[in-house]
Amino acid sequence: MLTRTEIIRQLDREYQQKAERARADASRARADLEARLPELAGLDDEYRRLTLQLARRIASDEPVEELRAAQKKAERAVDELLARNGVARADLEPRYECAICHDTGRTPDGGVCACYRRALLDRLCRDLSVDGEGSFEAFDLTVFPEGAQREDMRELRDKMLRYAEDIPD
Secondary structure (H helix, E strand, O other): OOOHHHHHHHHHHHHHHHHHHHHHHHHHHHHHHHHHOOHHHHHHHHHHHHHHHHHHHHHOOOOOHHHHHHHHHHHHHHHHHHHHOOOOHHHHOOOOOOOOOOOOOEOOOOOEOHHHHHHHHHHHHHHHOOOOOOOOOOOOHHHOOOOHHHHHHHHHHHHHHHHHHHOOO
16 A cells, blocks of 8 residues: 555656646657648748847837737738648647646646546545445454444445445545
């Protein structure tokens, strides 16, 4: 049986692998598309060059209107090329299982993502339930002395069974 810390380490590795796989898949898709549409790489390079120039001008407090217009034009050219070839920009982005944490387990504000919490809880519960030991079938009234204590436990078991049966699937 793994400790909580070991389970967390294992889950962290799995999340890291999922995120890396999504990024690698997107990178391959992009490379395949650039092989099919060689002009895409040039348009992307132009867009990145203009974005970098724009950032430098903003940092040095220089006028940016002309560069902003050129950047928009380059972005439109990329979008038009993709559209002409039936490709959405989203098709080139990593496809993460979780849109909130991008398969990192952490939210943008540094908190723990709900998907990670669920996965961790599932692992912890699965690890705690060893060979049905925690099931109603394994419940044994004979471990309690005959009399009031056994009757109390029988009533408690019956209440818990009714409770469990009332929980929706």
